[in-house]
Amino acid sequence: MATEAMAGVAGCGGAAKRTETTSADYAYLRQLVMEQSYNVLEASRDYLFEARLGQVLRAHGLSNIEELVQLLRLRRSAQLERAVAEAMTINETSFFRDGKPFELLRSELLPKLIKARKQTRKLRFWSAASSTGQEAYSLAMLIREHFPALGAWDVSIEGTDLSTEMVERAQSGRYQRIEINRGLPARHIVTYFDHAGGGWTVKPEVRRLCRFQQVNLCGETLPFTEQFDVILLRNVMLYFNQETRKRLLAQVHRLLAEDGVLLLGSSEQPADLSLWKSVLARGTTYYIPK
Numbered sequence: 001m002a003t004e005a006m007a008g009v010a011g012c013g014g015a016a017k018r019t020e021t022t023s024a025d026y027a028y029l030r031q032l033v034m035e036q037s038y039n040v041l042e043a044s045r046d047y048l049f050e051a052r053l054g055q056v057l058r059a060h061g062l063s064n065i066e067e068l069v070q071l072l073r074l075r076r077s078a079q080l081e082r083a084v085a086e087a088m089t090i091n092e093t094s095f096f097r098d099g100k101p102f103e104l105l106r107s108e109l110l111p112k113l114i115k116a117r118k119q120t121r122k123l124r125f126w127s128a129a130s131s132t133g134q135e136a137y138s139l140a141m142l143i144r145e146h147f148p149a150l151g152a153w154d155v156s157i158e159g160t161d162l163s164t165e166m167v168e169r170a171q172s173g174r175y176q177r178i179e180i181n182r183g184l185p186a187r188h189i190v191t192y193f194d195h196a197g198g199g200w201t202v203k204p205e206v207r208r209l210c211r212f213q214q215v216n217l218c219g220e221t222l223p224f225t226e227q228f229d230v231i232l233l234r235n236v237m238l239y240f241n242q243e244t245r246k247r248l249l250a251q252v253h254r255l256l257a258e259d260g261v262l263l264l265g266s267s268e269q270p271a272d273l274s275l276w277k278s279v280l281a282r283g284t285t286y287y288i289p290k
Protein backbone atom coordinates (compact mmCIF):
# COMPACT_ATOMS: atom_id res chain seq x y z
CA MET A 1 0.00 0.00 0.00
CA ALA A 2 2.90 2.30 0.81
CA THR A 3 4.34 2.06 -2.71
CA GLU A 4 0.96 2.59 -4.32
CA ALA A 5 0.26 5.62 -2.18
CA MET A 6 3.62 7.18 -2.89
CA ALA A 7 3.38 6.46 -6.60
CA GLY A 8 0.12 8.42 -6.61
CA VAL A 9 1.65 11.39 -4.87
CA ALA A 10 4.76 11.32 -7.05
CA GLY A 11 2.51 11.22 -10.12
CA CYS A 12 0.96 14.41 -8.86
CA GLY A 13 4.12 16.29 -9.64
CA GLY A 14 7.31 15.52 -7.72
CA ALA A 15 6.53 14.37 -4.17
CA ALA A 16 10.20 13.71 -3.45
CA LYS A 17 10.62 17.43 -2.89
CA ARG A 18 10.07 18.33 0.80
CA THR A 19 7.76 21.29 1.13
CA GLU A 20 6.41 23.15 4.17
CA THR A 21 2.92 22.42 5.36
CA THR A 22 0.93 25.44 4.26
CA SER A 23 -2.06 27.01 5.92
CA ALA A 24 -4.07 25.72 2.95
CA ASP A 25 -3.01 22.14 3.84
CA TYR A 26 -4.19 22.61 7.41
CA ALA A 27 -7.42 24.25 6.28
CA TYR A 28 -8.00 21.25 3.97
CA LEU A 29 -7.53 18.83 6.89
CA ARG A 30 -9.75 20.86 9.21
CA GLN A 31 -12.50 20.84 6.59
CA LEU A 32 -12.07 17.09 6.06
CA VAL A 33 -12.38 16.43 9.80
CA MET A 34 -15.50 18.61 9.92
CA GLU A 35 -17.09 16.69 7.05
CA GLN A 36 -16.26 13.30 8.53
CA SER A 37 -16.83 13.74 12.26
CA TYR A 38 -18.30 17.25 12.66
CA ASN A 39 -15.46 17.99 15.11
CA VAL A 40 -14.48 21.66 14.93
CA LEU A 41 -10.72 22.11 15.04
CA GLU A 42 -9.35 25.58 15.71
CA ALA A 43 -6.57 26.85 13.44
CA SER A 44 -4.61 27.77 16.57
CA ARG A 45 -4.30 24.04 17.27
CA ASP A 46 -3.02 22.96 13.85
CA TYR A 47 0.08 21.51 15.56
CA LEU A 48 -2.21 18.64 16.65
CA PHE A 49 -2.19 17.25 13.11
CA GLU A 50 1.54 16.52 13.38
CA ALA A 51 1.08 15.08 16.86
CA ARG A 52 -1.80 12.77 15.99
CA LEU A 53 -1.38 11.68 12.39
CA GLY A 54 1.93 9.80 12.74
CA GLN A 55 0.31 6.37 12.61
CA VAL A 56 -1.82 7.27 9.57
CA LEU A 57 1.28 8.57 7.77
CA ARG A 58 3.27 5.42 8.53
CA ALA A 59 0.39 3.12 7.50
CA HIS A 60 0.34 4.80 4.07
CA GLY A 61 4.08 5.12 3.60
CA LEU A 62 3.94 8.91 3.81
CA SER A 63 6.60 10.96 5.50
CA ASN A 64 4.78 14.18 6.31
CA ILE A 65 1.49 16.08 6.38
CA GLU A 66 2.12 17.72 2.98
CA GLU A 67 2.32 14.31 1.34
CA LEU A 68 -0.85 13.23 3.09
CA VAL A 69 -2.76 16.27 1.85
CA GLN A 70 -1.40 15.76 -1.67
CA LEU A 71 -2.58 12.16 -1.61
CA LEU A 72 -6.00 13.10 -0.26
CA ARG A 73 -6.44 15.79 -2.90
CA LEU A 74 -5.34 13.42 -5.63
CA ARG A 75 -7.75 10.64 -4.86
CA ARG A 76 -10.45 10.99 -2.30
CA SER A 77 -10.17 7.72 -0.41
CA ALA A 78 -13.08 7.28 1.99
CA GLN A 79 -10.99 4.94 4.12
CA LEU A 80 -8.08 7.39 4.43
CA GLU A 81 -10.40 10.32 5.12
CA ARG A 82 -12.03 8.36 7.93
CA ALA A 83 -8.67 7.35 9.35
CA VAL A 84 -7.61 11.02 9.48
CA ALA A 85 -10.86 12.08 11.20
CA GLU A 86 -10.71 9.23 13.70
CA ALA A 87 -7.09 9.97 14.56
CA MET A 88 -8.06 13.55 15.38
CA THR A 89 -10.71 12.62 17.97
CA ILE A 90 -10.01 13.14 21.67
CA ASN A 91 -10.68 9.86 23.45
CA GLU A 92 -10.04 10.91 27.03
CA THR A 93 -12.20 8.93 29.46
CA SER A 94 -12.08 7.06 32.76
CA PHE A 95 -14.14 4.76 34.95
CA PHE A 96 -16.89 6.57 36.90
CA ARG A 97 -15.73 9.84 35.32
CA ASP A 98 -16.84 12.89 37.32
CA GLY A 99 -18.39 10.64 40.00
CA LYS A 100 -21.55 12.66 40.67
CA PRO A 101 -23.68 11.46 37.72
CA PHE A 102 -23.07 7.84 38.77
CA GLU A 103 -23.96 8.64 42.38
CA LEU A 104 -27.12 10.36 41.14
CA LEU A 105 -28.03 7.30 39.05
CA ARG A 106 -27.50 5.04 42.04
CA SER A 107 -29.37 7.06 44.61
CA GLU A 108 -32.25 8.64 42.66
CA LEU A 109 -32.57 8.07 38.97
CA LEU A 110 -32.32 4.29 38.79
CA PRO A 111 -34.59 3.56 41.77
CA LYS A 112 -37.24 5.77 40.12
CA LEU A 113 -36.84 4.13 36.70
CA ILE A 114 -36.85 0.63 38.19
CA LYS A 115 -40.19 1.39 39.85
CA ALA A 116 -41.58 2.79 36.62
CA ARG A 117 -40.47 -0.26 34.59
CA LYS A 118 -41.57 -3.00 37.00
CA GLN A 119 -44.12 -4.32 34.49
CA THR A 120 -41.83 -4.52 31.45
CA ARG A 121 -38.69 -5.35 33.48
CA LYS A 122 -36.61 -3.79 30.76
CA LEU A 123 -34.03 -0.96 30.92
CA ARG A 124 -32.05 0.47 28.05
CA PHE A 125 -28.94 2.65 28.43
CA TRP A 126 -26.90 4.41 25.76
CA SER A 127 -23.35 5.55 26.26
CA ALA A 128 -23.10 7.77 23.18
CA ALA A 129 -19.43 8.54 22.44
CA SER A 130 -18.27 5.63 24.58
CA SER A 131 -14.58 5.89 23.64
CA THR A 132 -12.74 2.88 25.14
CA GLY A 133 -15.82 1.73 27.07
CA GLN A 134 -15.15 2.83 30.65
CA GLU A 135 -18.44 4.76 30.88
CA ALA A 136 -20.54 1.77 29.75
CA TYR A 137 -18.69 -0.67 32.00
CA SER A 138 -19.01 1.74 34.96
CA LEU A 139 -22.77 1.66 34.47
CA ALA A 140 -22.73 -2.12 34.24
CA MET A 141 -20.69 -2.42 37.45
CA LEU A 142 -22.98 0.03 39.23
CA ILE A 143 -26.00 -2.05 38.23
CA ARG A 144 -24.39 -5.34 39.33
CA GLU A 145 -23.23 -3.82 42.58
CA HIS A 146 -26.32 -1.92 43.71
CA PHE A 147 -29.26 -3.44 41.85
CA PRO A 148 -28.72 -7.21 41.86
CA ALA A 149 -32.45 -7.79 41.23
CA LEU A 150 -31.91 -6.41 37.71
CA GLY A 151 -30.05 -9.65 36.98
CA ALA A 152 -33.47 -11.09 36.13
CA TRP A 153 -34.40 -8.09 33.94
CA ASP A 154 -33.66 -7.32 30.31
CA VAL A 155 -30.90 -4.72 30.74
CA SER A 156 -28.78 -3.48 27.86
CA ILE A 157 -26.08 -0.85 27.61
CA GLU A 158 -25.28 0.29 24.07
CA GLY A 159 -21.93 1.96 23.59
CA THR A 160 -21.23 3.85 20.36
CA ASP A 161 -18.26 5.80 19.08
CA LEU A 162 -17.04 7.27 15.81
CA SER A 163 -13.66 5.61 16.10
CA THR A 164 -13.40 1.98 15.04
CA GLU A 165 -10.25 1.59 17.09
CA MET A 166 -12.00 2.84 20.25
CA VAL A 167 -14.97 0.54 19.59
CA GLU A 168 -12.65 -2.45 19.22
CA ARG A 169 -10.86 -1.56 22.43
CA ALA A 170 -14.18 -1.19 24.26
CA GLN A 171 -15.34 -4.54 22.89
CA SER A 172 -12.18 -6.20 24.14
CA GLY A 173 -12.95 -4.99 27.69
CA ARG A 174 -9.23 -5.08 28.36
CA TYR A 175 -7.42 -2.31 30.24
CA GLN A 176 -3.92 -1.42 31.32
CA ARG A 177 -2.88 -0.60 34.88
CA ILE A 178 -2.95 3.16 34.26
CA GLU A 179 -6.58 2.95 33.07
CA ILE A 180 -7.64 0.71 35.93
CA ASN A 181 -6.05 3.05 38.44
CA ARG A 182 -8.18 5.97 37.25
CA GLY A 183 -11.54 6.13 39.03
CA LEU A 184 -12.01 2.49 39.99
CA PRO A 185 -12.36 1.57 43.64
CA ALA A 186 -9.91 -1.26 44.49
CA ARG A 187 -12.86 -3.43 45.51
CA HIS A 188 -14.32 -3.15 41.98
CA ILE A 189 -11.01 -4.21 40.40
CA VAL A 190 -11.03 -7.41 42.41
CA THR A 191 -14.74 -8.13 41.90
CA TYR A 192 -15.27 -7.21 38.26
CA PHE A 193 -11.94 -7.79 36.49
CA ASP A 194 -9.76 -10.77 35.63
CA HIS A 195 -6.04 -10.05 35.81
CA ALA A 196 -3.88 -11.87 33.27
CA GLY A 197 -0.98 -11.17 30.93
CA GLY A 198 -0.28 -7.71 32.35
CA GLY A 199 -3.83 -6.46 31.72
CA TRP A 200 -7.24 -6.43 33.37
CA THR A 201 -10.28 -7.75 31.52
CA VAL A 202 -13.86 -6.98 32.51
CA LYS A 203 -15.56 -10.14 33.75
CA PRO A 204 -18.14 -11.80 31.47
CA GLU A 205 -21.08 -11.01 33.79
CA VAL A 206 -20.35 -7.28 33.35
CA ARG A 207 -19.43 -7.45 29.67
CA ARG A 208 -22.63 -9.32 28.92
CA LEU A 209 -24.64 -6.17 29.62
CA CYS A 210 -22.66 -4.05 27.14
CA ARG A 211 -22.54 -3.93 23.35
CA PHE A 212 -20.40 -1.58 21.30
CA GLN A 213 -20.70 -0.40 17.71
CA GLN A 214 -19.27 2.25 15.44
CA VAL A 215 -21.72 5.12 14.98
CA ASN A 216 -21.29 8.70 13.80
CA LEU A 217 -23.54 10.73 16.09
CA CYS A 218 -23.85 13.37 13.39
CA GLY A 219 -24.50 11.03 10.47
CA GLU A 220 -27.75 10.93 8.52
CA THR A 221 -29.52 8.57 10.91
CA LEU A 222 -28.78 6.92 14.21
CA PRO A 223 -29.12 3.11 14.13
CA PHE A 224 -31.76 2.88 16.87
CA THR A 225 -35.52 2.77 16.73
CA GLU A 226 -36.31 1.67 20.27
CA GLN A 227 -36.12 4.38 22.93
CA PHE A 228 -33.63 4.50 25.79
CA ASP A 229 -34.29 5.11 29.47
CA VAL A 230 -30.92 6.73 30.17
CA ILE A 231 -28.65 8.43 27.65
CA LEU A 232 -25.14 9.53 28.55
CA LEU A 233 -23.90 12.02 25.98
CA ARG A 234 -20.89 13.25 27.85
CA ASN A 235 -17.83 15.20 26.78
CA VAL A 236 -18.44 15.00 23.07
CA MET A 237 -20.75 17.92 22.22
CA LEU A 238 -17.96 20.33 23.12
CA TYR A 239 -16.25 19.30 19.87
CA PHE A 240 -19.30 20.21 17.74
CA ASN A 241 -20.60 23.56 16.57
CA GLN A 242 -23.91 24.96 17.78
CA GLU A 243 -25.90 23.78 14.76
CA THR A 244 -24.57 20.20 15.05
CA ARG A 245 -25.34 20.12 18.79
CA LYS A 246 -28.89 21.29 18.14
CA ARG A 247 -29.49 18.67 15.45
CA LEU A 248 -28.00 15.88 17.57
CA LEU A 249 -29.99 16.82 20.67
CA ALA A 250 -33.22 16.78 18.65
CA GLN A 251 -32.42 13.18 17.64
CA VAL A 252 -31.47 12.28 21.20
CA HIS A 253 -34.78 13.76 22.37
CA ARG A 254 -36.66 11.43 20.01
CA LEU A 255 -34.67 8.44 21.26
CA LEU A 256 -35.27 9.09 24.96
CA ALA A 257 -38.30 7.72 26.79
CA GLU A 258 -40.78 10.34 28.05
CA ASP A 259 -39.66 9.69 31.62
CA GLY A 260 -36.04 8.97 30.65
CA VAL A 261 -32.98 11.01 31.62
CA LEU A 262 -30.14 12.61 29.69
CA LEU A 263 -26.73 13.15 31.28
CA LEU A 264 -24.23 15.52 29.70
CA GLY A 265 -20.61 16.34 30.52
CA SER A 266 -20.08 18.71 33.44
CA SER A 267 -19.26 21.63 31.12
CA GLU A 268 -22.03 20.92 28.62
CA GLN A 269 -25.66 21.91 28.32
CA PRO A 270 -28.38 21.47 25.68
CA ALA A 271 -28.09 23.93 22.82
CA ASP A 272 -31.88 24.14 22.62
CA LEU A 273 -33.56 24.44 26.01
CA SER A 274 -37.02 24.37 24.42
CA LEU A 275 -36.75 20.57 24.35
CA TRP A 276 -35.27 19.95 27.80
CA LYS A 277 -35.95 20.70 31.42
CA SER A 278 -32.83 20.81 33.57
CA VAL A 279 -32.93 19.33 37.06
CA LEU A 280 -30.28 20.03 39.67
CA ALA A 281 -29.67 17.14 42.04
CA ARG A 282 -26.78 15.84 44.14
CA GLY A 283 -24.48 18.59 42.94
CA THR A 284 -24.97 17.81 39.27
CA THR A 285 -27.52 18.47 36.53
CA TYR A 286 -29.56 16.07 34.48
CA TYR A 287 -32.07 16.71 31.73
CA ILE A 288 -35.55 15.38 31.12
CA PRO A 289 -37.50 15.77 27.88
CA LYS A 290 -40.17 18.51 27.80
Ligand SMILES: C[S@@+](CC[C@H](N)C(=O)[O-])C[C@H]1O[C@@H](n2cnc3c(N)ncnc32)[C@H](O)[C@@H]1O
Pocket residue numbers: 036037038039089090091092093094097128129130131132135160161162163166215216217218233234235236239265
Ligand atom coordinates in the same frame (compact mmCIF):
# COMPACT_ATOMS: atom_id res chain seq x y z
C1 LIG B 1 -13.64 12.79 25.25
S1 LIG B 1 -14.33 11.26 24.72
C2 LIG B 1 -15.68 11.10 25.86
C3 LIG B 1 -15.85 9.68 26.33
C4 LIG B 1 -16.91 9.50 27.43
N1 LIG B 1 -18.21 9.86 26.96
C5 LIG B 1 -16.55 10.29 28.67
O1 LIG B 1 -17.21 11.29 28.96
O2 LIG B 1 -15.59 9.92 29.35
C6 LIG B 1 -15.13 11.79 23.22
C7 LIG B 1 -15.44 10.64 22.28
O3 LIG B 1 -16.34 11.13 21.28
C8 LIG B 1 -16.07 10.46 20.07
N2 LIG B 1 -16.62 11.25 18.96
C9 LIG B 1 -16.17 12.41 18.45
N3 LIG B 1 -16.93 12.80 17.42
C10 LIG B 1 -17.90 11.86 17.28
C11 LIG B 1 -18.97 11.70 16.37
N4 LIG B 1 -19.22 12.57 15.40
N5 LIG B 1 -19.75 10.59 16.51
C12 LIG B 1 -19.49 9.69 17.48
N6 LIG B 1 -18.49 9.78 18.36
C13 LIG B 1 -17.70 10.86 18.26
C14 LIG B 1 -14.56 10.34 20.06
O4 LIG B 1 -14.11 9.30 19.21
C15 LIG B 1 -14.23 10.10 21.53
O5 LIG B 1 -14.04 8.74 21.81
